[in-house]
Amino acid sequence: MTGTLGTRAHSDLRRTPPISAYAYEYRPADRVRRERRVRTVAWSLTVASLIGVVVLWLTNSGLPSTSLPGSTTTALGRVTGLLASDLLLIQVLTMARVPWLERAIGRDRLTRWHRWAGFSSFNLMIAHIILVTVGYAQSSATNVLAQSWDFVVNYPGVLLAVAGTLALVMVVATSLRAARRRMRYESWHLLHLYAYVGAGLALPHQLWTGQDFTSSTTVSIFWWGLWGLAAGAIIAFRIVLPLWRSVRHKLRVSGVIAEAPGVYSVVMSGRGLDRMGLQAGQFCQWRFLSGRGWSRAHPYTISARPYPDSLRITVEQAGDGSHAIGSLRPGVPVLFEGPYGTMTADRRTKRDVLLIAAGAGITPMRGLAQSICAEPPAGGPGGLLRPSVVVAHRIRSHRDALFVDDFADLARSGRCRLIQLVGRRGRAGGWLPSTSRPALAVLRDLAPDIDERAVYVCGNDDWMSAVRKSLAEAGVKPAQIHCERFAT
Numbered sequence: 001m002t003g004t005l006g007t008r009a010h011s012d013l014r015r016t017p018p019i020s021a022y023a024y025e026y027r028p029a030d031r032v033r034r035e036r037r038v039r040t041v042a043w044s045l046t047v048a049s050l051i052g053v054v055v056l057w058l059t060n061s062g063l064p065s066t067s068l069p070g071s072t073t074t075a076l077g078r079v080t081g082l083l084a085s086d087l088l089l090i091q092v093l094t095m096a097r098v099p100w101l102e103r104a105i106g107r108d109r110l111t112r113w114h115r116w117a118g119f120s121s122f123n124l125m126i127a128h129i130i131l132v133t134v135g136y137a138q139s140s141a142t143n144v145l146a147q148s149w150d151f152v153v154n155y156p157g158v159l160l161a162v163a164g165t166l167a168l169v170m171v172v173a174t175s176l177r178a179a180r181r182r183m184r185y186e187s188w189h190l191l192h193l194y195a196y197v198g199a200g201l202a203l204p205h206q207l208w209t210g211q212d213f214t215s216s217t218t219v220s221i222f223w224w225g226l227w228g229l230a231a232g233a234i235i236a237f238r239i240v241l242p243l244w245r246s247v248r249h250k251l252r253v254s255g256v257i258a259e260a261p262g263v264y265s266v267v268m269s270g271r272g273l274d275r276m277g278l279q280a281g282q283f284c285q286w287r288f289l290s291g292r293g294w295s296r297a298h299p300y301t302i303s304a305r306p307y308p309d310s311l312r313i314t315v316e317q318a319g320d321g322s323h324a325i326g327s328l329r330p331g332v333p334v335l336f337e338g339p340y341g342t343m344t345a346d347r348r349t350k351r352d353v354l355l356i357a358a359g360a361g362i363t364p365m366r367g368l369a370q371s372i373c374a375e376p377p378a379g380g381p382g383g384l385l386r387p388s389v390v391v392a393h394r395i396r397s398h399r400d401a402l403f404v405d406d407f408a409d410l411a412r413s414g415r416c417r418l419i420q421l422v423g424r425r426g427r428a429g430g431w432l433p434s435t436s437r438p439a440l441a442v443l444r445d446l447a448p449d450i451d452e453r454a455v456y457v458c459g460n461d462d463w464m465s466a467v468r469k470s471l472a473e474a475g476v477k478p479a480q481i482h483c484e485r486f487a488t
Contacts, residue, residue: 032349032479038104046090052222053082060216070138077131080124085206085223087121088199089230096233097241097337106342108484115175118195122172125165157205164201167194190296196234203227242285242337249273251334253288254310256326259402263360264325265303265314268334274308277339279346280367281456284338286313288328297337303363303403305371314402316360343484345371348454350480351378352388354447356467358431358459359400362393366403368456373410381452389416390447394431394459396424419446431459431466439470451475457483 057079094101094114101110137147151158174191206223249270257265278284285297303314315325343364353372355365369389377384389410395401401420410416421442423433436442447453455476457467464483471481 031346035104038100042101042105049086049090049226050083053086054079056219056222057082060219068139070135073131073138074135077128077135080131081128084121084124084128085202086226087117087124088202089226091117091121092196092199092230093233096230097237097340098233099237102340103342106484107340118175119172122168125168129165157208160201161205164198167198167201171195171198238337242335245276246335249276251336253328253330253332253334255330256328258326259314260400262317263314263402264317265312266325266328267310267312269310272308273306273311276306278302278306278311279339279344280305280371281343281345281364282339282341284336284340287335289333289335290328301364303366305367305374314360314363314366341484343368343456343458343482345375347482348480350452350454351385352381352449352453353390354450354453354455355389355391356455356457357392358394358463360402361458362402364458365391365456366406369407369410369416373413373416381449386415391416391418392421392446393418394421394433396422398422431463431470440474443470443474453480455481457481
């Protein structure tokens, strides 16, 4: 294949490790406390903003008069609209790729916050539309349809808000898990970007005609500040910072390695890659500027410890974007966003590790194993020793195995061991091959000292849930378990 570097000739395991690998400081407890504080502050600010919205509404609008027709309904419509707006901005901020939030909270948890804020905002927005329309209709003694038409025709910005609402309805409909499973990643990601369109179209209606947005200087500053913060975060961290980093590091494709049927590694070269802040186990959003589809970013994981002049990702062909990976040619420019993800070596609270992966989930584990094996001795069971790494790879057949030679090279150090769990997945809710013994027995075979190890898990959601359940039954504490869905 043109542009292919052979199967293992490019192996970077024999290269001199970066200096940073030998400057590793094992202080995970301090890091955990810092990140817990960031999460607490972020969640507290979220709650405070919602409380602040209600307080400002009560201070400036006051409780409605129950003697006037529709006043109570209209008041409820206004406060639900205010809360919906606040949650919409929180939803935008959770996906703005703010670096310190990404690092402290993690993409997985931020995605859950994003879903919570998004669905809550949508439900409150629908309540706002219904309540305000009914309330105004009651106060003017007209019907709901006539009042709806009056809003669209005579109230500035409402027509734009209707268009924004339709965009948000489309985003919510395609965010439902049943719909998401039936869509190609590329289509889902494109439709999901309409959330920004919906939020932007709602802005004029709220700031031009919303009584609760314009009732006082304090309220106006509060809302303009929130909207400015959300817009600034998107522009800074999703547009300006990725472009600046891409120009600075000048990434280009060096070659493509066929790892297994339908699985390719892409080797990229650039300058100053050791200053990207990229660690093994993390992922970036990649755009390969080679023909159609270059405008759509795809989340691919680092599969080798980065070096100052090169890095590597490994991709399983699954969608339109990943199917084009095998045909990439040397010299293709690359844009990237990131790095993202918290499944890194410095997150663990134990020296020794157990890495459990299914299929292409071995990709981040390969880089993690290499990085951890390069660490200096650290305290733990048995005294001052280099970390011990056990890798368990769940595959359907031996032809699906990845990085076998690389793990064999690591095994020669005496601190890494690869175990393949071969066979089709067993009973529903299980994570082992159908011919395996009970999960607890397998875990104890993999690592008799499992309760003294950090455990990293990577695979599909259902499979990871099954692994976590077995780990909990084996007595592994939640703080020792590291899982992450590479959501976008």
